[in-house]
Amino acid sequence: MIRFVFASLISTLPVTAQACETALILTMDVSNSIDSAEYRLQTDGLAEALRDPEIVETMVAGENFLTVVQWSGVDRQAVSIPWTQMRTALDVESFAQKTRVMERAFVLSDTAPAEAIFFSLRLFDQVPNCARKVIDISGDGTPNGGSDVRAARTAAERAGVTINAIAIESMGLAITNFFRGAVITRNGFVMTARTHREYPATIRAKILREISRIFG
Template structure:
């Protein structure tokens, strides 16, 4: 009995579980000006720093990554996968998000290529129970390939696609996201313009990482 206890004690500890792998896909296409980009990154950074979200991220040992996207050949993994083991990890990610330089300017809107790039990033993601893409956007495609096959591809991979539709200029972006962007188990959160984005992204991330409402 003592020998068995000693053997068990010498076994390696299991890897820390990961509840959610969340990839944040940030639109930086030509329709987004300097001030709107700043509202996006500050809103995202503030959401990550929110005490309730920080607590959920640490509790679930969630992993996050940030991709900026615009035209068909313009996607950048700005912040690679980072797992949240402590509030310090979350604070560091929030600060890095707030100060990240804009990857592209004066470029088209190609969400199909953005989603394909995002799905490829899960090859290097930690092994998490849930895999989610959180895609923002304020316009419909004007470049790139057909977006309709991408949600089905995501479903085959076990990835959920959620959307944050930034409404403005009279365009029904929420309807486009619901019809063509999200997976069947996904949802769309609507921001009524960029000044409403901080509220919407906070509610969206909290819903995605919470084990009660996710």
């Protein structure tokens, strides 16, 4: 009888949700410097990256959470695809499809990456059980609006959040160097895409590195 009561009690206790390995915010720069063709290269490139078999396998193994944020000026940040947990390959495919048809959130606006970071940091309150929290920043320009990017980076580091970046360069390494010096956290990294046409291959390599089950 005691054994039966104990078993019944255990069955009524709340089940703790299994923690995910990585919560990843994919942020997309849609400021004035991004034309419609470049925007489509970003969305199509992201969708194709998410369909990569290695990424699908790693996403599902870690039961990772993904969300997409579009950003540009000071008051221009929006969640385009809400947090979604990748429990099966179908979850990843569905997310990729939503990415491909995603409408552009803003046009004709400034570039304010600090506000994009502050906005993204607040979103992690919705996924408290993930071991790693990562903001993926991509852009083809330096700030011309908003607050101090270094202050946003400091806030991320204090919150235990990693910031990585893709610098989309037309020439030189000015944006790469800016991201390295002012945007990414101490445990983050920056990758360079030569023009938007290299973005698809770069975002694939970047996501795979971000969700790798080998930390670091």
